Amino acid sequence: DTAVSQTPKYLVTQMGNDKSIKCEQNLGHDTMYWYKQDSKKFLKIMFSYNNKELIINETVPNRFSPKSPDKAHLNLHINSLELGDSAVYFCASSQGDRASPLHFGNGTRLTVT
Amino acid sequence: GNSVTQMEGPVTLSEEAFLTINCTYTATGYPSLFWYVQYPGEGLQLLLKATKADDKGSNKGFEATYRKETTSFHLEKGSVQVSDSAVYFCALSGGTGGFKTIFGAGTRLFVKA
Numbered sequence: 001d002t003a004v005s006q007t008p009k010y011l012v013t014q015m016g017n018d019k020s021i022k023c024e025q026n027l028g029h030d031t032m033y034w035y036k037q038d039s040k041k042f043l044k045i046m047f048s049y050n051n052k053e054l055i056i057n058e059t060v061p062n063r064f065s066p067k068s069p070d071k072a073h074l075n076l077h078i079n080s081l082e083l084g085d086s087a088v089y090f091c092a093s094s095q096g097d098r099a100s101p102l103h104f105g106n107g108t109r110l111t112v113t
Numbered sequence: 114g115n116s117v118t119q120m121e122g123p124v125t126l127s128e129e130a131f132l133t134i135n136c137t138y139t140a141t142g143y144p145s146l147f148w149y150v151q152y153p154g155e156g157l158q159l160l161l162k163a164t165k166a167d168d169k170g171s172n173k174g175f176e177a178t179y180r181k182e183t184t185s186f187h188l189e190k191g192s193v194q195v196s197d198s199a200v201y202f203c204a205l206s207g208g209t210g211g212f213k214t215i216f217g218a219g220t221r222l223f224v225k226a
Contacts (some may be wrong), residue, residue: 004156031212041151041200041219048213056213090156094214098207099145099164102214104156 003027006091006105013081014113021076021108023091029103031055031096032074034066037088037107049074050096081112115140119203119217126193127225134188134220136177136203144208146170146179146186151200151219160188160201198224 006023013019025032033056034046048056049068063079074091088109092102120135138146145164149157161170166181175190186203203217 041221043157043202043216043219045213045215092156094212096212098212099162100206100212101147101159101162102149102157104158106154106156 004091004093004103004105006089006108008108009106010109010111012111012113015081015083017081018077018079019081019110020078021089021091021110023074023076023105025072025091025093025103027093027103029093029095030071031094032068032071033092033094033102034074034076035090035092035104037090039087043090047074047076078110081110083112086110086112115144115205115208115215117203117205117215117217119201119220121218122200122221123223124220125223125225128195129192130224132188132190132193132197132222134201134203134222136186136188136217138184138186138203138205140184140205140208142208144205146177147204147206147214148175148177148186148188149202149204149216151202153199157202193222193224195224195226198222 004025031050033048047066052068088107091105094100116139147162148160150160151157161172163170163179169178200219206214
């Protein structure tokens with residue numbers, strides 16, 4: 001009965017490779033997000049989708065491409081991975097209004113070597 | 114734009130000590146304020162929230178009051194336990210930032226037995 005699940009939990013890959021992270025939520029929320037957490041625990045929003053439509057696209061290299069096949073799923077594809085992409089990536093969902101909290105997955109730790 | 118500033122850690126306390134983690138924000142309009150907690154290897158979980166001035170959010174012995182006059186939302190707990198050791202994030206949603214949630218830098222708390 002996991003609310004927000006993302007896979008894989010760990011991802012170790014080499015520079016230049018392409019990888020994807022998948023996220024699914026069963027909360028019935030319309031809005032989903034990708035956040036990046038760096039080694040100092042700082043969290044930065046990357047993207048947000050509302051009902052399959054991209055509504056937030058922060059200053060992120062275009063090597064990162066989100067895709068939302070339906071409102072319960074939001075995937076993140078990363079091309080040509082770089083060392084600086086190493087971080088923990090969190091998927092989250094919410095009802096999409098200012099008073100609604102975010103529900104987070106357990107994160108994907110990406111290590112680029 | 115909106116911003117959140119919280120006290121730097123780590124904060125180290127003995128069990129049963131009083132906890133305060135300071136958080137101040139900058140925003141126009143009427144944002145909602147949140148505290149999230151992150152345990153090792155997990156995603157963030159909502160701890161408490163307040164959606165308007167003078168509201169007090171509380172959960173599991175933690176509480177925080179939305180103070181518009183001082184633009185603050187300080188987290189307090191009267192008697193911490195070892196199990197409270199985690200990273201705590203103050204966050205804001207709304208105001209001129211729309212529903213996008215932005216986070217403070219996080220404060221790591223260590224509680225010693």
